Amino acid sequence: MAFVEINNLQAAVGGKPILKGIDLTINPGEVHAIMGPNGSGKSTLSSVLAGRETYTVTGGSVLFDGKDLLDLSPEERACEGLFMAFQYPVEIPGVTTSYFLMAAVNAIRKHHGQEELDAMDFLKMVKEKMALLEMDKTFLNRSVNE
Amino acid sequence: MPTDEGTIETLANQEYKWGFVTDIEADALPKGLNEDIVRAISKRKNEPDFMTQWRLKAYRHWLTMTEPKWPNVKYPEIDFQDVIYYSAPKAKKQLKSLDEVDPELLRTYEKLGVPLEEQKIFAGVAVDAVFDSVSVATTFKAKLAEMGVIFCSFSEAVQEHPELISKYLGSVVPYSDNFYATLNSAVFSDGSFCYVPKGVRCPMELSTYFRINAKNTGQFERTLIIADEGAYVSYLEGCTAPMRDENQLHAAVVELVALKGAQIKYSTVQNWYPGDKQGKGGIYNFVTKRGKCMESARISWTQVETGSAITWKYPSVILQGDNSIGEFYSVALTNHMQQADTGTKMIHIGKNTRSTVVSKGISAGKGQNTYRGLIKVLKNATNARNYTQCDSLLLGDKCGAHTFPYIEVRNTSSKAEHEASTSKIGEDQLFYCKQRGISLEDAVNMIINGFCKEVFRELPMEFAVEAQKLLGVSLEGSVG
Numbered sequence: 052m053a054f055v056e057i058n059n060l061q062a063a064v065g066g067k068p069i070l071k072g073i074d075l076t077i078n079p080g081e082v083h084a085i086m087g088p089n090g091s092g093k094s095t096l097s098s099v100l101a102g103r104e105t106y107t108v109t110g111g112s113v114l115f116d117g118k119d120l121l122d123l124s125p126e127e128r129a130c131e132g133l134f135m136a137f138q139y140p141v142e143i144p145g146v147t148t149s150y151f152l153m154a155a156v157n158a159i160r161k162h163h164g165q166e167e168l169d170a171m172d173f174l175k176m177v178k179e180k181m182a183l184l185e186m187d188k189t190f191l192n193r194s195v196n197e
Numbered sequence: 198m199p200t201d202e203g204t205i206e207t208l209a210n211q212e213y214k215w216g217f218v219t220d221i222e223a224d225a226l227p228k229g230l231n232e233d234i235v236r237a238i239s240k241r242k243n244e245p246d247f248m249t250q251w252r253l254k255a256y257r258h259w260l261t262m263t264e265p266k267w268p269n270v271k272y273p274e275i276d277f278q279d280v281i282y283y284s285a286p287k288a289k290k291q292l293k294s295l296d297e298v299d300p301e302l303l304r305t306y307e308k309l310g311v312p313l314e315e316q317k318i319f320a321g322v323a324v325d326a327v328f329d330s331v332s333v334a335t336t337f338k339a340k341l342a343e344m345g346v347i348f349c350s351f352s353e354a355v356q357e358h359p360e361l362i363s364k365y366l367g368s369v370v371p372y373s374d375n376f377y378a379t380l381n382s383a384v385f386s387d388g389s390f391c392y393v394p395k396g397v398r399c400p401m402e403l404s405t406y407f408r409i410n411a412k413n414t415g416q417f418e419r420t421l422i423i424a425d426e427g428a429y430v431s432y433l434e435g436c437t438a439p440m441r442d443e444n445q446l447h448a449a450v451v452e453l454v455a456l457k458g459a460q461i462k463y464s465t466v467q468n469w470y471p472g473d474k475q476g477k478g479g480i481y482n483f484v485t486k487r488g489k490c491m492e493s494a495r496i497s498w499t500q501v502e503t504g505s506a507i508t509w510k511y512p513s514v515i516l517q518g519d520n521s522i523g524e525f526y527s528v529a530l531t532n533h534m535q536q537a538d539t540g541t542k543m544i545h546i547g548k549n550t551r552s553t554v555v556s557k558g559i560s561a562g563k564g565q566n567t568y569r570g571l572i573k574v575l576k577n578a579t580n581a582r583n584y585t586q587c588d589s590l591l592l593g594d595k596c597g598a599h600t601f602p603y604i605e606v607r608n609t610s611s612k613a614e615h616e617a618s619t620s621k622i623g624e625d626q627l628f629y630c631k632q633r634g635i636s637l638e639d640a641v642n643m644i645i646n647g648f649c650k651e652v653f654r655e656l657p658m659e660f661a662v663e664a665q666k667l668l669g670v671s672l673e674g675s676v677g
Contacts, residue, residue, distance in 0.1 A: 101632050105624070129634040137632075141625045145647030154643060155633035162634065194647070 052117070054079045060111035062099045068109065069095045094138065101135040102128050129155075130162035143195040151195045152177060225284040230277055232256060235383050238283050242352050242386075247363055255372035255382035262376045268538040269567040269599055270507050272481065280446055282384045282417070337401065345394040346430075348403055351419055354390035361392055365423055369452040369489045369515070377448040377509075378485040381417045385450065388418035393428040393459075402657055404433040420451040424459035424494075431462040433660055445470075446481050447505075453488030453496055457518065460495045461488060464656050466664055469504035474533045474562075479506025486510065492518030492547070499655045501664040502529040502537060511569065513542035516550035516578075523552040526652040530668060531564025531596070540570035540601075545581040545611070554585040557649050559668075560596035567599040572613050574606040581611035589619040590648050592641075642668070 055077040062070040069092050077083055085093050099106045100113065102125035113120040120128060143151065157167040168176070174191075181188065226237055235256045239249040264275070341348050347358060355362050372382040389405040405420065424430050447469065455461050463486075472479025482505035488496040498512035514523030525541040543552035558566040566589065574581045589598035604613050622644055630640035646653070646665055653661045 101628075103628055125628065125631040126634050126636055129632050135632050137629065141623065141629050143626055143629070143644060143647055145650040146643055151630075151633070151643070154635050154639060158634035158636065158639070 054116055056114040058112045061109045062106050063109050064106050097135055101125060130159050140196040142197050146195050147192050148195055149191040225281050228279060228281050230282060234282055238384055244355055245359055248355060252383050255379050258373050259379040259383055262379060264376050268509050270536040270538050272507055283386050344397055346399055347392040349390055351388040351390045365421060365454055369487050370450050370485050377483040378450050381448050381450045385417040385419040388420045391422045393424045393430045395425045396427040399430040402431050402433055406435050416447045418449045422461060423454045424461050426456045427458040429460045434465045448483045451486040455490045455494035455496050457492045458494060462497045464660055465500040466660055467502045467504055471504045471535050472506040482508045484510040486512035489515045490518055490521035493520045494518060495522040497524040499526040506535060508537040508539050510539045511541055515544045517546045519547040520549045521547055525554045526655045528557045528649045528652045529566055530559040531566045533562040536565045538567040538569055540568045542571040543583060545574040545578040548579045550578055550581045552583045555651050556587045557652055558589045558598055560598050561592040563595045565597045569601040571603040574608050574611045576607045578608050579610050583613040585615045587617040591621045
């Protein structure tokens with residue numbers, strides 16, 4: 052069964068139609084890249100899938116792992132495993148990256164009925180992952196996207 | 198974001214949970230104000246003559262003054278003859294220890310989370326609790342006395358240490374200072390007093406808890422803290438009031454004296470009843486707070502203001518001695534119909550004096566939040582430095598943020614910096630959080646706490662936790 056199934060998806064922003072019937076099927080394990088000139092709707096498609104409120108879905112359907120994706124709130128979609136890498140990530144002053152990541156990890160763990168991590172366990176885990184990626188530890192104390 | 202409004206509403210509409218009334222008999226003077234009332238207050242407190250005279254001087258001066266109209270707040274005329282100026286819980290007999298305090302009163306403080314019974318205190322906080330007009334109990338007194346620290350109610354200090362009172366009372370905020378401070382000088386009923394002797398580092402946080410209970414009562418407390426040469430003290434102040442439809446007046450005065458090399462840290466979490474969503478009821482909080490620093494002394498004010506219908510408050514520092522330091526860290530939140538006009542004054546008189554001002558204003562609902570600050574550098578204050586940062590955060594489109602910075606520099610070698618910003622919680626910030634699985638209310642709380650971080654980290658640990666929770670409860674966001 053397909054993991055993502057987009058059927059005739061249409062969306063508008065401010066009454067202006069942008070997506071005019073997109074079809075795409077993604078099977079487990081596949082990697083798809085969507086290419087196109089500026090203004091052809093690549094960002095709109097990802098925003099609509101992630102559930103950004105400024106876009107209105109005007110038609111079509113999206114199945115995500117068997118669930119009606121368009122019926123879920125943005126945070127539920129995230130918890131189900133839909134992750135969007137932002138082109139222009141927004142700053143959140145005063146909130147450290149480690150605090151933010153812990154809140155995100157725990158929200159998702161909670162959604163899946165797993166126990167939430169305490170600060171110690173989380174730090175241990177994140178430090179391991181950072182060592183793996185050879186990332187500088189100071190990132191943890193920096194404000195989100197600062 | 199219409200879909201989210203439901204959640205924010207629930208989050209926001211949490212009740213003011215400190216709004217209960219304690220049924221306790223009160224010994225109150227009749228409504229209104231005249232010389233007889235002033236004398237009667239002084240007599241009830243069994244005060245020496247110099248106090249009675251001081252009060253009368255203040256009262257007579259008050260008659261010549263008019264209410265200030267410059268603050269950026271609106272409220273109906275206050276009838277000062279319609280206020281009860283003295284109300285005390287009626288005691289059955291003279292109290293000797295905590296065991297004799299009316300159990301009803303102790304239950305009230307328990308409900309408020311003030312651990313009056315010493316055995317329950319593990320955090321090492323000494324508490325003085327002021328109920329309506331009188332101080333009810335001061336804990337840990339004996340232990341503090343061993344180190345020479347005096348921490349007691351103001352009335353007790355008048356009886357036991359009149360020499361300190363006559364020397365320092367009014368030395369920072371004179372009786373003629375301003376309309377509300379002068380009124381307070383005439384009628385103040387109680388408050389806290391603290392003296393830390395030379396070179397002593399006060400071993401625990403000192404704390405006062407203020408509660409207005411009786412109806413139509415004004416609370417006029419007076420706090421005086423003196424840190425002698427090289428001493429250190431950290432002081433916490435908390436306040437709540439029952440929910441009532443009428444507005445209640447709170448006009449307090451706090452004076453801090455930091456002698457040579459001393460350090461005073463004063464933290465407030467103000468949570469007076471703010472009134473309901475339509476702006477009915479709530480406390481009018483007209484407070485004068487000021488500290489004086491002698492040579493190399495340091496005073497820090499940290500305040501988290503979430504309550505009161507109207508807040509009018511400018512904790513200030515007079516940097517009189519050379520090399521002295523003044524600091525002001527503030528979070529002021531206005532929601533519903535609340536109004537706040539708050540900020541600070543830093544008066545640089547001595548050489549090499551330094552001041553830091555960090556103000557965070559959050560407006561939601563129809564709240565109006567004003568920062569008003571004065572940085573004044575006098576002629577002889579060579580090399581004085583000031584840094585001011587003043588940030589406003591808006592939630593929704595019916596609230597307002599206003600900033601009135603005044604900077605007066607009369608010395609060419611000094612430097613004053615002012616930074617200001619106004620922002621809204623952005624739809625893109627919220628979406629970013631939600632896309633990482635974080636719920637809307639957690640996202641709003643996280644962003645606000647991040648915004649206030651520089652202030653929260655100045656608060657003592659247990660207060661910081663309380664302040665964060667309080668902001669969460671006090672917020673009704675019309676976010677988006």
